[in-house]
Amino acid sequence: MVNFADRLKQLPPYLFMQLRDKIRQAEADGKDLISLAIGDPAEPTPAYIVETLRSVALDPVNHQYPTDEHKGMLVFRQAVARWYDRRHGVSLRPENEILALSGVKEGIHHFMMALVNPGDIVLVTDPGYPAYRANALMAGAEVFEVPLLAANGFLPVFDDIPEDVCRKTKAFFLNYPNNPTGACANELFYTRLVAWARERNILLVVDNPYSEFVFNKDRKLSLLQVPGAREISVELNSLSKTYNMTGWRIGMAVGGSEIISAMCKFKENVASGVFNAIQLAAVAAMDQGDQDIEIILARYCKRRDQALKTFAGMGITAKPGEGTFYLWLPVPHGYSSLEFTEKLLLEASVLVTPGTAYGPHGEGYFRVSLTVPEALLAAALDRIGNVLKRR
Numbered sequence: 001m002v003n004f005a006d007r008l009k010q011l012p013p014y015l016f017m018q019l020r021d022k023i024r025q026a027e028a029d030g031k032d033l034i035s036l037a038i039g040d041p042a043e044p045t046p047a048y049i050v051e052t053l054r055s056v057a058l059d060p061v062n063h064q065y066p067t068d069e070h071k072g073m074l075v076f077r078q079a080v081a082r083w084y085d086r087r088h089g090v091s092l093r094p095e096n097e098i099l100a101l102s103g104v105k106e107g108i109h110h111f112m113m114a115l116v117n118p119g120d121i122v123l124v125t126d127p128g129y130p131a132y133r134a135n136a137l138m139a140g141a142e143v144f145e146v147p148l149l150a151a152n153g154f155l156p157v158f159d160d161i162p163e164d165v166c167r168k169t170k171a172f173f174l175n176y177p178n179n180p181t182g183a184c185a186n187e188l189f190y191t192r193l194v195a196w197a198r199e200r201n202i203l204l205v206v207d208n209p210y211s212e213f214v215f216n217k218d219r220k221l222s223l224l225q226v227p228g229a230r231e232i233s234v235e236l237n238s239l240s241k242t243y244n245m246t247g248w249r250i251g252m253a254v255g256g257s258e259i260i261s262a263m264c265k266f267k268e269n270v271a272s273g274v275f276n277a278i279q280l281a282a283v284a285a286m287d288q289g290d291q292d293i294e295i296i297l298a299r300y301c302k303r304r305d306q307a308l309k310t311f312a313g314m315g316i317t318a319k320p321g322e323g324t325f326y327l328w329l330p331v332p333h334g335y336s337s338l339e340f341t342e343k344l345l346l347e348a349s350v351l352v353t354p355g356t357a358y359g360p361h362g363e364g365y366f367r368v369s370l371t372v373p374e375a376l377l378a379a380a381l382d383r384i385g386n387v388l389k390r391r
């Protein structure tokens with residue numbers, strides 16, 4: 001019998017693997033399941049990105065170890081710099097403020113291993129993306145959960161975090177536009193957060209893979225726009241959601257050069273970088289894809305509005321989310337999050353995510369992903385409506 005390492009034993013089961021198991025089981029049972037549970041766009045990657053991959057994959061130069069290995073190709077880092085400048089008004093130095101990643105998820109792990117010591121505290125939000133907690137635990141850190149409440153626009157009240165916790169805190173993980181709540185940050189919040197973190201010597205990590213999915217353009221924000229943020233911050237971003245490229249595994253860490261250099265040092269020991277051809281296709285996406293982002297954003301906006309209207313007709317009402325492609329909805333009276341999602345699975349063959357999957361403060365909510373085509377979304381909502389009528 002193999003005895004797993006303690007660091008592995010302490011990890012809770014990974015939520016999305018459990019959801020995938022449920023989908024597979026339903027398929028094996030011959031059920032016609034519709035999943036609104038996973039944020040994985042159904043639409044393909046735009047054709048010119050796939051074409052770029054096809055042509056550069058033919059060049060044997062790209063069959064060798066990736067150029068500049070762990071850091072990412074210089075042309076990739078230069079494209080990231082152009083993209084951040086154009087889309088977020090943030091100027092970055094490709095030499096030392098950008099690191100290529102195989103997606104944000106990898107960056108979360110690299111940050112923890114490179115910068116967090118056993119016994120440090122890592123602040124995560126509740127609700128929040130489960131990988132922050134898991135990777136903090138793997139680094140031997142303690143996790144302190146900061147609630148996100150509707151009453152505060154799902155922004156953390158950092159002044160409420162006890163000073164004795166702050167003294168032991170190494171980093172605070174935030175994610176706006178937010179999965180699962182759909183909330184966005186604002187300039188005042190980020191400015192106050194940076195001042196608060198600088199005073200306490202706390203690093204800020206903004207997980208930003210939904211950075212382009214903001215419905216009101218005035219709310220589009222990178223933490224790195226805030227004066228004084230850069231030295232203490234890193235932003236993790238990727239092409240996964242922005243260009244329908246979840247399967248390609250390509251992203252970037254951008255921010256303070258000391259943090260980037262620590263992550264590089266860790267990465268050069270555990271990975272050999274991203275396939276050159278994928279990095280070159282990502283350059284095409286970042287340089288040529290602005291129009292695609294508009295089309296994709298308009299699609300999610302339309303689905304959001306239609307779905308909210310349909311849910312309102314069922315008595316489930318919520319304020320429209322400001323960003324992402326998720327709806328964060330209250331469960332009907334009389335059910336817990338889990339009870340309601342199990343009911344939908346059993347009686348409607350529709351899979352949604354229970355709010356508690358993102359932390360205890362997710363109780364009372366369920367999350368719907370708008371990444372399925374309109375007809376499937378409408379069919380799923382129809383089924384949910386029928387279940388609620390039968391109550």
Ligand SMILES: Cc1ncc(COP(=O)(O)O)c(C=O)c1O
Pocket residue numbers: 039102103104105106129175179207209237238239240241246251
């Ligand atoms: C908040 C958040 N962070 C990170 C990720 C993972 O992104 P990537 O595909 O870039 O690893 C997701 C994916 O669902 C997410 O919702």
